[in-house]
Amino acid sequence: xxxxxxxxxxxxxxxxxxxxxxxxxxxxGVSKKLDSAISMxxxxxxxxxxxAVVSWIxxxxxxxxxxxxxLQIVSFILVIASLVQLVEMFIRKTSPPLxxxxxxxLPLITTNCAIxxxxxxxxxxxxxxxxxxxxxxxxGLGFTLAIVLMAGIRERLDLADVPEPLKGAGIALIVAGIMxxxxxxxxxMIK
Amino acid sequence: xxxxxxxxxxxxSVGVLSGALLSTVGLLTRERIEANxxxxxxxxIVSVVPGTTVNQKIYEEKDFTVxxxxxxxxxxxxxxxxxxxxxxxxxxVIMFGTDASLQKIxxxxxxxxxxxxxxxxxxxxxxxxLQFWENKDxxxxxxxxxxxxxxxxxxxxxINAITGATISSEAVLNTVNASLAKLRSLxxxxxxxxxxxxxx
Amino acid sequence: xxxxxxxxxxFKGVWDENxxxxxxxxxxxxxxxxxxxxxxxxxxxxxxxVLIFSSIVVAAIKKLIPxxxxxxxxxxxxxxFVTMADRFLAAFFPPISKSLGPYVPLIVVNCIILGRQxxxxxxxxxxxxxxxxxxxxxxxxxxxxxxxxxxxxxxxGTWLGHQVLGxxxxxxxxxxxxxxxxxxxxxxxxxxxxxxxxxxxSV
Numbered sequence: 001x002x003x004x005x006x007x008x009x010x011x012x013x014x015x016x017x018x019x020x021x022x023x024x025x026x027x028x029g030v031s032k033k034l035d036s037a038i039s040m041x042x043x044x045x046x047x048x049x050x051x052a053v054v055s056w057i058x059x060x061x062x063x064x065x066x067x068x069x070x071l072q073i074v075s076f077i078l079v080i081a082s083l084v085q086l087v088e089m090f091i092r093k094t095s096p097p098l099x100x101x102x103x104x105x106l107p108l109i110t111t112n113c114a115i116x117x118x119x120x121x122x123x124x125x126x127x128x129x130x131x132x133x134x135x136x137x138x139x140g141l142g143f144t145l146a147i148v149l150m151a152g153i154r155e156r157l158d159l160a161d162v163p164e165p166l167k168g169a170g171i172a173l174i175v176a177g178i179m180x181x182x183x184x185x186x187x188x189m190i191k
Numbered sequence: 192x193x194x195x196x197x198x199x200x201x202x203x204s205v206g207v208l209s210g211a212l213l214s215t216v217g218l219l220t221r222e223r224i225e226a227n228x229x230x231x232x233x234x235x236i237v238s239v240v241p242g243t244t245v246n247q248k249i250y251e252e253k254d255f256t257v258x259x260x261x262x263x264x265x266x267x268x269x270x271x272x273x274x275x276x277x278x279x280x281x282x283x284v285i286m287f288g289t290d291a292s293l294q295k296i297x298x299x300x301x302x303x304x305x306x307x308x309x310x311x312x313x314x315x316x317x318x319x320x321l322q323f324w325e326n327k328d329x330x331x332x333x334x335x336x337x338x339x340x341x342x343x344x345x346x347x348x349x350i351n352a353i354t355g356a357t358i359s360s361e362a363v364l365n366t367v368n369a370s371l372a373k374l375r376s377l378x379x380x381x382x383x384x385x386x387x388x389x390x391x
Numbered sequence: 392x393x394x395x396x397x398x399x400x401x402f403k404g405v406w407d408e409n410x411x412x413x414x415x416x417x418x419x420x421x422x423x424x425x426x427x428x429x430x431x432x433x434x435x436x437x438x439x440x441v442l443i444f445s446s447i448v449v450a451a452i453k454k455l456i457p458x459x460x461x462x463x464x465x466x467x468x469x470x471x472f473v474t475m476a477d478r479f480l481a482a483f484f485p486p487i488s489k490s491l492g493p494y495v496p497l498i499v500v501n502c503i504i505l506g507r508q509x510x511x512x513x514x515x516x517x518x519x520x521x522x523x524x525x526x527x528x529x530x531x532x533x534x535x536x537x538x539x540x541x542x543x544x545x546x547x548g549t550w551l552g553h554q555v556l557g558x559x560x561x562x563x564x565x566x567x568x569x570x571x572x573x574x575x576x577x578x579x580x581x582x583x584x585x586x587x588x589x590x591x592x593s594v
Contacts, residue, residue, distance in 0.1 A: 073473055
């Protein structure tokens with residue numbers, strides 16, 4: 001049941017955006033339209049799952065056995081950057097419709113701190129392989145949930161009478177704050 | 192030099208330089224970082240088992256480590272148990288000390304937690320929580336007293352809950368009870384014994 | 392750009408192009424570590440260290456790097472300095488390193504740093520790159536200090552660990568929780584807009 005706890009916690013309690021503040025840039029930048037938010041969320045989930053697997057392998061098969069922990073940051077960032085490139089090329093070759101849907105979001109993901117954050121947090125929490133994979137999928141879905149909810153709210157917000165200085169990022173952050181408060185209600189549900 | 196060989200040369204040299212720099216930094220800081228980590232554990236052990244001067248790790252698995260502790264004259268003082276459980280938000284990492292017969296908890300300290308500041312985070316507070324753990328009878332599972340009462344009124348194996356943070360208090364209590372049960376069964380199986388000479 | 396004085400180069404990072412309040416870059420650390428002034432300050436200084444040294448190195452070697460591999464090279468340079476900052480904190484300030492957790496390594500994906508290399512250091516002299524990085528760092532630290540001061544004073548009644556509000560004050564715990572970070576920054580952004588508009592009107 002440990003795995004289920006990690007999964008639910010990654011989606012609802014320690015949500016990447018609303019608890020760890022990771023992936024704020026796409027959360028604010030790509031949440032203006034619902035359908036692009038869904039695509040972004042799925043692209044992130046996809047890359048996060050692969051990153052979880054690859055970063056675990058690097059950490060436990062290379063860095064820890066050879067006592068190279070100090071190369072963690074450099075190796076993670078390089079691996080993530082090349083991984084995103086590979087995924088992009090692979091999707092373009094194999095599935096043009098999927099590329100159409102996710103293509104433009106993939107390059108944006110390289111500098112997305114959520115991906116790097118996932119690799120670092122999984123290493124920090126000392127998860128085993130299965131736990132890392134579940135953590136990756138859960139965190140991706142948590143990100144998707146947050147960005148989709150945000151897009152839904154922002155589409156309606158367009159019609160609202162927001163005070164001039166708060167238009168744009170200001171009101172988006174306040175909405176995120178209220179969402180974070182709502183998600184806070186999920187704390188303590190895992191015992 | 193054509194472009195692609197220049198790219199390779201540049202990337203390789205950037206990589207080699209950074210690698211060289213980092214391994215120097217890594218070597219220079221490794222010992223100190225390791226020492227910091229050990230010192231934290233060491234200090235926690237001494238604080239939870241009074242009179243301890245030496246300790247020996249006798250059992251280790253994920254989130255559960257047992258140290259056998261000895262005093263100045265080499266006499267056995269008890270066990271220090273490092274354990275972790277799920278709290279309100281995230282993991283709570285605990286160290287507590289017991290006597291050698293596992294009948295009494297000397298003290299408990301929280302090493303790491305991410306509970307709500309001002310509520311659950313009070314589990315690190317001496318006044319609000321930690322004082323109730325001093326010299327508790329743990330021959331039977333500990334129970335939570337709610338609403339909290341004064342220290343004198345508290346039963347021998349009762350711990351006061353923190354007002355407004357029952358889940359965090361319960362999390363610590365359950366983790367301690369589970370660790371004690373686990374340690375008892377490990378001792379019964381003969382996997383560990385207090386002398387610390389389990390096959391080593 | 393060459394017409395700008397060094398003074399202007401410095402101050403643009405503090406106000407006109409403040410990384411947090413204007414460019415909305417580097418939001419993750421900004422929101423995550425500003426629950427106490429000490430964390431905000433440590434984060435600001437660590438980021439400043441990485442930004443300044445990366446900018447100097449990138450400006451110094453810019454001519455040697457073919458443009459196709461520039462991003463990869465910048466990332467390695469940045470990651471090197473981030474690792475140094477991370478190891479330094481872990482070795483000499485373990486409590487701060489522990490409370491900042493993964494956010495020090497995450498400086499590597501802070502968009503401010505890569506952004507400045509791409510937009511400025513790779514096109515300017517070492518001296519200018521240094522001044523620009525210094526200005527941006529100052530702007531970043533000021534923003535972190537403002538945010539963390541508001542959150543720590545209202546959320547714990549203290550500033551840098553010292554009691555500033557009397558015992559009559561019931562701390563607003565929400566301020567040091569994640570929602571408080573979003574709300575404070577959102578309102579601050581609104582305030583900055585108001586101030587800016589007043590300034591422009593008076594000019």
